[in-house]
Amino acid sequence: MKYLKHVGKYFLMLRQVFKKPQKWSVFREMLFREIEDLGLKSLGIIAFISFFVGGVVAIQTALNVDSPFIPKYLIGFATMRSMILEFAPTFMSVILAGKVGSYISSSIGTMRVTEQIDALEVMGINSLNYLVLPKIIATMFFYPLLISLAMFLGIFGGYVAGTLTNLFSSEDFLYGIRLDFDPYYIQYALIKTVVFAFVIATIPAYHGYYVKGGSLEVGRASTQAVVWTSVVIILLNYFLTQMLLA
Amino acid sequence: MIEVTDLYKEFKGIPVLKGVSTTFEKGVTNMIIGQSGSGKTVFLKCLVGLHVPDSGIICFDGRKQKELDIKEQRLLRQEIGMVFQGGALYDSLTVEENIMFPLKMFAEQSFSERMDRVNFVLKRVNLENANKKFPAELSGGMQKRVSIARAIVMNPKYLFCDEPNSGLDPNTATVIDNLIKEITEEYQIITVINSHDMNSVMEIGEKIILLKDGVKEWEGSNKEIFITENEAVVNFVYSSNLFKKVREAYLKETK
Incomplete structure (x- = not known):
C-alpha cells in the first residue's frame, strides 16, 4: 500500500510538472543551466569510465577466447555489442543515476527544507514545473548525446587496449565491430537512454520535492532516490529489451 | 483588509487551528504571538496559501481565497510578499x-x-x-x-513575515523591526508578522493577536498588552522577570 501511495503521488507530481511554463524566457534560461549541470558536467566521468571499461571488456574477451577455432575478430564483435546494447545505455544510466540523481534529489530537498520551494509557491510559481521540467527536457535531450559518446569511447577504448597489449590485431578488431552490424541497435540503445533519462530526472526530483525534516532527511532522500532510480532502470531495461529486441 | 473568519485546520486528526477569526488593516503592523505549537505558523501558511484550511474563510480585499480559480490565485499571490524565517534566498x-x-x-x-x-x-x-x-x-x-x-x-499589497528576527542580535532585530514598520506605513501594506520576540511585539505591534492551542486568546495593541489582565497574555508575555518588572513599572507610572 505504501509503495502504491508513492506511485500515485509520483504521477500526480508529473501532472503538475507537465504544465506550460509560466515564462518561456525563464524556462529557456533554466534549461541551459540544467544542460550544463546535469549533462556537460557529467561528460568527464562518462568519457573516463566508458573508455576504460571498453578496454577491459576487450582484454577480458581476448583472454577468455584462447581457442584457435574462435576467430580473433569476435573480440571486436563482442566489445561493440556489449558497449552499444548494454554497457553504454544501461550501466552509464545507472552511473548517472548515482551522480545526477543524488544531485537532483539533494538540491531540490535542500530547497524544500530551507523553504525556498515555499517561497516559489508564495510568489505564485508552479514550483514543480519550474524546477523539474527543465531537468527532464535537459536529460532527455542531452543523454542520448552522452550515451552515443560513451558507445564510441568504449569501442575506441577496446581498440586502444588491443593495440597496446598486442592481444589482438587492430584489423581483426575493426573487422569485428563492423561484422553483422545493425543500425537498429543504436536506435534501441537511444530509445532506452531517453526512457532512463526521464527516470533519472523524475524519481530523484520526487524524493527531493517531498522530503520533510532537515539535512539528515535530505541525505536519506538522496540515498533512496539513487537506489530507486537504479532499481527502476534495471527493471525497465528488462522490459524494454524484451519489447524492442525479442 | 484581510478578513479571517472561523479558520479551522487539522493535521492527521489533530486540530491546530480551532476557529480563528480576525481582521488585518492596511498600514498597520499586525503581530501574531503565541507559544511554540500554538498554531502561529500554520495560521500564517493558511493566509499565504501554503496550507489549505479545512474550513473557514480568508478574504483579501473582498476576494475569498477558496473561491478563486488557479489563475486568480496566482494573481493574488503576486500581490503577496513573504519574508521567511530562514530568509529562503536562492543559494545559487x-x-x-x-x-x-x-x-x-x-x-x-x-x-x-x-x-x-x-x-x-x-x-x-x-x-x-x-x-x-x-x-x-x-x-x-x-x-x-x-x-x-x-x-x-x-x-505587494500584503506582507507576511515569519519570525523575521529569529537568530538575530538585538540591534539587528531592531533595525529589521523598524524597516518592516517603515515599509508598512510608507507603502500602506497590510503586514502580518509571526513573532516570539517580545521586544518586537512591544516596539512595533500595533495590533497583536495571541494564539493559544489554536484559539485566538487575546487581541489588542502594544499599549493594551501592558494593562490587560488576560491570564494567557500575562503568562506568555510576562514570563520573564524583566518583562514583569517593566510591566509593574509601566502600571505604576500610568496610575
Whole structure:
C-alpha cells in the first residue's frame, strides 16, 4: 500500500510538472543551466569510465577466447555489442543515476527544507514545473548525446587496449565491430537512454520535492532516490529489451 | 483588509487551528504571538496559501481565497510578499538575481527597468553594495534585509513575515523591526508578522493577536498588552522577570 501511495503521488507530481511554463524566457534560461549541470558536467566521468571499461571488456574477451577455432575478430564483435546494447545505455544510466540523481534529489530537498520551494509557491510559481521540467527536457535531450559518446569511447577504448597489449590485431578488431552490424541497435540503445533519462530526472526530483525534516532527511532522500532510480532502470531495461529486441 | 473568519485546520486528526477569526488593516503592523505549537505558523501558511484550511474563510480585499480559480490565485499571490524565517534566498543566485527573480517571472519590464527597481529596493533596505554577493556571503541580518527587499520588489499589497528576527542580535532585530514598520506605513501594506520576540511585539505591534492551542486568546495593541489582565497574555508575555518588572513599572507610572 505504501509503495502504491508513492506511485500515485509520483504521477500526480508529473501532472503538475507537465504544465506550460509560466515564462518561456525563464524556462529557456533554466534549461541551459540544467544542460550544463546535469549533462556537460557529467561528460568527464562518462568519457573516463566508458573508455576504460571498453578496454577491459576487450582484454577480458581476448583472454577468455584462447581457442584457435574462435576467430580473433569476435573480440571486436563482442566489445561493440556489449558497449552499444548494454554497457553504454544501461550501466552509464545507472552511473548517472548515482551522480545526477543524488544531485537532483539533494538540491531540490535542500530547497524544500530551507523553504525556498515555499517561497516559489508564495510568489505564485508552479514550483514543480519550474524546477523539474527543465531537468527532464535537459536529460532527455542531452543523454542520448552522452550515451552515443560513451558507445564510441568504449569501442575506441577496446581498440586502444588491443593495440597496446598486442592481444589482438587492430584489423581483426575493426573487422569485428563492423561484422553483422545493425543500425537498429543504436536506435534501441537511444530509445532506452531517453526512457532512463526521464527516470533519472523524475524519481530523484520526487524524493527531493517531498522530503520533510532537515539535512539528515535530505541525505536519506538522496540515498533512496539513487537506489530507486537504479532499481527502476534495471527493471525497465528488462522490459524494454524484451519489447524492442525479442 | 484581510478578513479571517472561523479558520479551522487539522493535521492527521489533530486540530491546530480551532476557529480563528480576525481582521488585518492596511498600514498597520499586525503581530501574531503565541507559544511554540500554538498554531502561529500554520495560521500564517493558511493566509499565504501554503496550507489549505479545512474550513473557514480568508478574504483579501473582498476576494475569498477558496473561491478563486488557479489563475486568480496566482494573481493574488503576486500581490503577496513573504519574508521567511530562514530568509529562503536562492543559494545559487546573487543578491541582485534573488531580488530580480519575481520581476523576471511576472513583470513585463526591460532589464534596465528591472535593475533600477532592484537598486531602489536594495537602497530602501540599506544594502546598496551587496548586488553581486551570494547569500552565503551575507550575515543573518543582511540575508533578512535581502529577503525583505525581495518581498517588496513587486510592490505587494500584503506582507507576511515569519519570525523575521529569529537568530538575530538585538540591534539587528531592531533595525529589521523598524524597516518592516517603515515599509508598512510608507507603502500602506497590510503586514502580518509571526513573532516570539517580545521586544518586537512591544516596539512595533500595533495590533497583536495571541494564539493559544489554536484559539485566538487575546487581541489588542502594544499599549493594551501592558494593562490587560488576560491570564494567557500575562503568562506568555510576562514570563520573564524583566518583562514583569517593566510591566509593574509601566502600571505604576500610568496610575
